[in-house]
Amino acid sequence: MAGLMAGYGHYTHAVVRGIPASLAKEALRSSQTEVDLAKAVKEHEAYVEVLRTRLGLEVVELPADESLPDCVFVEDAAVVCGDTALITRPGAESRRGETEAMKGALKDLNLNIVEMTDENATLDGGDVLFTGREFFVGLSKRTNQRGAEILADAFKDYAVSTVPVLDGLHLKSFCSMGGPGLIVIGSSEPAQKALKVFEKLKDHMLIPVSNLEKVKVDGALTCCSVLINKKANI
């Protein structure tokens, strides 16, 4: 098995995107809870501010696009590992247009762009968990086997395993990386459980960020930024 990727968990840049007004009524969602748009915008601004000032990342902010109600969830449009960016083919047709602006931003950051053009492939970044040693790709409503194969081809240095996602939207709807070598997996009380694990990691800070509105349209925190480590590319 490959060792832990150099610089794993360290980032210099984040790509984010604004919230279009169309999110409130038109974003894809599994429940019908009403979204407070103003609150969602405020929460998102606070989130971006944490990336910029608390985490010290250089933030590239893409403008919202009203014709793309889910465009704030940038994680689904690209998978970045080292100096390679895989531009995905999102599973939901209404989200396919989101990749264009993301591709431009990642090109401007001088990453090597690989595009998923195969019409039989679908993949959302929310289904991709990178541990620093290997990839796990959730096979879900949004991501299929062909998508996972193309990801494996794009990141040949790493093993890729698929995981069936039987419930929920994405693989990372119920798990995420808690730190190098630590996968945090939710249960019936996912947030509380994750919190307990994080509290054990002495070197990690806890920065509370509210996400009450975007979660109503199935958006989690990781889905609102694409993180990049440019130092690893020099």
Ligand code: CIR
């Ligand atoms: C969707 O259903 O596609 C959006 N409303 C939410 C996407 C969230 N993406 C993510 O967690 N990676």
